[in-house]
Amino acid sequence: MDFKYVPSICPYCGTGCGINLVVKDGQVKGISPWQRNPVNEGKVCIRGNKSFEFVNSAERITTPLIKKDGKFAEASWEDAYREIASKLKAVKGDEIGCVASARTCNEDNYVFKNFAANVVKTANIDYCGRRCNADAVRGLTEAFGQGAMTNSITDISAAKAILVIGSNPLEENPLAGRRVIMARKNGAKVIVADARTSATAKIADLHLAVNPGTEVAFVNGVAAAIIKAGKENKDFIAKKTANFEKCKAAVAPCTPDAVAKICGISAEAVTKAAELFTAAHPASIITSAGAVSGDLIRACANLALLTGNVGVAGAGVNLLRGKSNAQGAMDVGCVPADNGHTVPAMIEAAAAGKIKALYIMGENIASAGSHVAAVLDKVGFLVVQDMFMTETAAKAHVILPSASFAERDGTVTNSERRIQRVTKAVEPAGKSKADWQIVCDLAKAMGAEKDFAFTSSEEIFAEITKHVPAYAGITYTKLEAPEAVQWPAAGGKFGTAVLYADKFATKDGKGAFAAVEYKAGEAVSAEYPFAVAAQWPMGTLSMNTPSIVREFPEAKVIISKADAENLGIITGSSVKVSGKSGSVTLAATVTTAIKAGVVSLPLTFAAAAVKLEKTEEA
Amino acid sequence: MSKKGDMLYAWTNDADIKKKAELGGAVTALWKYALESKAVDAVLVISKGKDLYDAKPTLVKNAAELANTAGSLHCGTLLLPKLVKKYLEGAENMKLGVTVKGCDAMAFYELAKRKQINLDNVVMIGVNCGGSVSPVLARRMITEKYGVDPDMVHKEEIDKGQFIIEFEGGHKGISVDELEESGYGRRSNCRRCKMKIPRQADLACGNWGVIGEKAGKATFVEVCSDKGAKLVDGAVKSGVLSVEPSIPKGLEIRGKVEGAMLKLGDKWRKHDFEALGEGTDRLKKIMEETSRCIKCYSCISACPICYCVDCTTKNPNYVTPGEVPPNFMFHLIRFAHIADSCVNCGQCQELCPSEIPNALFMHSQQVELEKMFNHVPGVSMELPLMAYAEERVERDRLHNTGSDMIYENVFKPLNKH
Structure with missing residues (x-):
């Protein structure tokens, strides 16, 4: 009997918890705690606890499938590649859209990006994080210089005050939520702004049931109240930031009374939140899926800059990501340059007949709504690479079966920029293959042997470190330590736990305030109350x-x-x-x-x- | 010939084991003999994973691999019996040797009495355990209290009340009391533990009481069962192990060390249980802390008392699926089903993502129940009330009555027509 523990990373959310895969006779039989992992210390949520179940699912797609007369037929890899090659070669590069994945590894996304740029020659590359936080990441880049969580998940427990907005970490990113619990046990005051009394709101010292979509007004209101009380960190603002006056002017209309009216809370609550947030240092801001637009993240960044809460443990703007590699997919470049389409733009272009083929890896974009699903039905050629027959895969012309996280090597980058190793524990189900392997094989079938001649995920990672500055100097050997490395690697033995300790990564080295005005969204009406x-x-x-x-x-x-x-x-x-x-x-x-x-x-x-x-x- | 009750000093004669093992290497030598003589098909031990702080269960079938698993790891906070039940078919189909701490031994007994593990197929070598330290906390402790880079440490041990590290360029010990005063040290369940020498195992081994010329060179072995005696005799006969009777002074010292540890356990119990308050105060505290539960089911997955196929916490009549935090019934079900048999292994607390002191709550109830009913978990095959039913049989029986409501069926509160 073969019995072993294989340390790996949970495939679900962007917290990136360590787990041990329990392998017996070549099968993943369960998950056991990996106490040594610094992110979660062996603790997991229900998803982590059960993350072996889908690996063994009978619903896994285990062979390439080609649709003929509306029905999928099993095919060899060679036939599938030949079919894709001939169809993709028949359309022009800018008529092709490529969608990368926030739940596959960095290596997969990197070769996928190169496939888009160099094989089918399209600028239309984006990833599924577009629906969640891609704009928020851009906001962070503009404010601070790096498009990622400023701090570490572990150091949330060092915060003395925490504002949670657009996020419910106890349920969505539970092992980051744990750090909020730990901070509170150490005496931190927790403020939660959410129309729901979420699990996180239930542990709050101050819960504000702000109306959905009015979060920017609330954060601006807190900033305005801090400025009015003269509690802004003048020294930090003077030495380390730019454009404070613009921000000050923009938040001025957000008086407690105005905010109370917009958010559906009391004016006192706004003042109270400002008091709690400035009463102790460091203070941390946590947000996640609620920060869909760039506005909320910039408002949060303003608040952090205003109070000098950047560059120290327990502070920062902490964007918790939804999927295991939401950070990494963007780090390795799966976002469009100015001349390329985002996912929504690809859908629009496909609807208009301008995008004629889509290649989607590890993402069920049809779940974004019926309009997307309808477009996918019409697109000329659709390739889907996935483990399961998702709504999107069902519409594909060719399906390429992906290996699960337990069946391949690679790396994923969690919310706190920690690049961790996913380790192969068992053989891939059926004929499925690691995503990078599929992309490389397809590229080779399309005549690009030279640039896709990788024989391991490690070789691809070495390539990534040459092209992604934040990953420079990192090797698989360095990632063997359970701490792995938080990019940028140069920050210390295990990389950089807290960004901007010395200065910001913006061009002028200063944190950029922004004038973020609250724009009312679609309001409730008599018809839609x-x-x-x-x-x-x-x-x-x-x-x-x-x-x-x-x-x-x-x-x-x-x-x-x-x-x-x-x-x-x-x-x-x-x-x-x-x-x-x-x-x-x-x-x-x-x-x-x-x-x-x-x-x-x-x-x-x-x-x-x-x-x-x-x-x-x- | 040795027999149950013997107190021995034992050491290995095997050159390979001597090189790597500590304190005479008796445990490793005994396993080598057990494997080579086919007394067991495999040995389940803890070995070093990524580093000194990463304890990993390892199934060894080849005696040559044993030397690599030698040595103790105080950052090993695992509980092996539940793994044997879940992944090794409860030792139903193989003879298994397992190195156990006190909590492991107790958990083996509890699972065995519930017919989840076949103890006839298990040989247990117990090791004295003064407690374990969670790995990430241990690293922080070494950085902050010792001023040493934890990656420079190549050995750690707990001896004479101190947590001692050896590192490149020196060694340093700090008293466990001092460490625990400042928030480091052993897990809280370990502090309350009073199973320091696991005599439920076939052999109870350790270094307490090894004095005189054998100090540091031999393992103290208490023979606790006929199975244990047979193993020692066989190992001696094969030449891998040598034994001699312990000296009376050594036995006395061993007793003193154990006594001191038990006293410390009592001190921590008093400290922890008193802080919980009594009656409704205690209930309030438990309700408040458990209200953070995110229902990850880790406490249930890891608990050595939990074995039901259909866990009552998944009965939607009691606990609404998908509701987070779950209502208090979730926790009441666990208390009702487990508290009489809790062995204070600490897994439910160690693995709780919501930082709920689950083990403290369960252990505090177990102690009260023991006062009331005199049932002591983990030391004998005596069954508590809750374990009398064979689950599958009982479920079938209940199912056949047309209702799976246990209360209704067992206590028949209403006369049905």
């Missing part, structure tokens, strides 16, 4: 993990008890939810843990205001 707070949807991995499906068998519309009583809705009622762009029928969950007038819907239902109708008895 409920504001929408987005829920994280179930993704491809979760949907193929029975233990998680058991907890969340279907998407729900979450309604406050007060609103539900008015509408005669109880938990389990079938409710038709309609917005300007369409409608969906979902089962209701009635709760006291959401503000009246607000409903929570999966992120994929793109609407800011909706109406509700009960459709039948439960």
Whole structure:
């Protein structure tokens, strides 16, 4: 009997927890704690605890598939490559779109990016993080110089005050949430702004049920209150920042009264939040999926600069990422330059017939909504590389089966810039192959032997370190230590835990304030009276993990008890939810843990205001 | 010939083992003999993973590999019996040797009495354990309290009340008391532990009481079962091990060390349990702390008492699926099902992402239940009330009544027509 533990990294969120894969006779039998990993010290959430289940799923795609007469037929790799090569060669480069993945490794994304640029010769390369935080990352770059979390997950526990906004770390990034719990145990005051009384809000010292979409107004209000009280860090502002006056002017209209009205909270609450945030140093700001636009992150960056909360442990603007390699995919360059399309632009171009072929790796873009799904139905040629028959894969002309994280080597970069090793524990399911291997083989089949002659993920990583400055000097050998390396590597033995300790990475070395004005989004109206707070949807991995499906068998519309009583809705009622762009029928969950007038819907239902109708008895 | 009750000094004659093993290398030598004589098919031990702080369970089938697994790792906070149940078929189909700490030995007994592990197929060599330190905390402790780069440390040990490190250029010891005063040191369950010499194992080994010319060169071995005696005799006969009776003074010292450790355990129990308060105060504290639960199920996955196929925490009538934090019933179910048998192994606390002191809560209840019912978990095959049912049989029986509600079926609160 062969029995071993193989240390690896959880494939789910951007926290990047270490896990041990328990391997027996060539099969992953379970997950065991890896106490030595510095990120999570052996602790995991339900996803990490069950992350072996999808690896062994009978639903895995185990052979290349080519669609003929509307049906998938099993094919050899050679046939699949030949089919793709001939179809892609028939269209011009700028008619091709390539979508990289936030849940595959750096090595996969790097060769994928090169495939787009050098084989099919398109500038249209983007990654699925576009839907979550790509704009927020750009915001961080503009404010501080680097497009990533300023601090480390571990040092959140050193904070004395924490503002959580647009994020519910206890449920979304639970092992980062743990650090908030630890900080609070050490006496930190925790402020949570969320229309829902989320698990994180429940541990807060001050919970503010701000209306969804008004977060920028709230953060500006806190900044304005700090300035009004004269509590801004004048020394830090003078020495280390630029453009403070612009910010000051922009936040001035956000008086406590104005913010109270916009956010649906009390004016005192705004002042109180400002007091708590400035009462102790260091103070940390945590945000994640709620920071979809660049505005919220810039408002948060302003607040951090205003209070001198950058460059020290326990402070910073900490953007927690949704997927295991959301940071890395962007680091290695899977974002379009000015002449290339983002994912939404690719969809638009495809709808207009200007994009004729799409190659999508490790992402279910059809889940973004019915408009995307409809475009994918029409696109001339669709290649999907994935482990499962997602909604997107089902629309493909050719499917290339990917190996799971347990079946290959590679690296992933978590939210805190820590580049960690994913280690092969078992052989790939069926004929599936590591994503980098598929991309390289396809490139070779299309005549690009020379640049894709890699024989291991390590060789690709060596190549990455030559082209991505932040990764310079890092090797697989260095990543063997459980601490691995937080980029930039030059910062110390294990890289850099806290960015900007000396100066910012902007051109002038200063932290850039920005004038971020609150722009009201789609408001609730008589026709659509409920504001929408987005829920994280179930993704491809979760949907193929029975233990998680058991907890969340279907998407729900979450309604406050007060609103539900008015509408005669109880938990389990079938409710038709309609917005300007369409409608969906979902089962209701009635709760006291959401503000009246607000409903929570999966992120994929793109609407800011909706109406509700009960459709039948439960 | 040795027999149950013997107190021996033992050391290996094997040159390879001598080079790598500590304190006479008796444990490694005994396993070598067990493997070579086919007394066991494999040995499950803890070995070094990525570094000194990374404890990794390793299944050794080839005696030649044993030397690499020698030596103790105080940062090993693992519990092996649950792995044997989950991944090694409860030793049903193989003869397995396992090196155990006190909590491992107790957990083996609890799983065995619930028919989850076949102890007839398990040989346990117990090692004295004064407690273990979580690896990341240990590294921070070495950096902050010792002023030493933890990667420079090549050996750590707990001896005479000190946590001692050897590193390039020196060694340094700091008293465990001092470390624990400043928030480092052993896990809190280890501090409360009173199973320092695991006599439930077939042999209980350690360095306490090895004095005189054998000090540092031999292992103290207490023979705790006939199986253990047979193993020692066989190893001696094969030439891999030598033994001699321990000297009375050594036995006395061993008793004193154990006594001191038990006293320290009592001190920590008093400290921890008193801080919990009593009655409704304690309940309030437990409710408040558990209200952070994110329902990762790690406490259940790791618990050596949990073995049900259909865990009641997954019954939607009690705990709503997907609700985070879950209602208090989630925790009440765990308390009700586990508290009478909790062995204070600490896994539920060590692995809790919400920093809930689960082991403290469960252990505090176990201590109260023991006062009431005199049931002592982890030391004998005596069953507590909750373990009398064979789960699958009981589930089937309940299912056949048309309801799987245990309370209704067992206690029949209503007369049905």
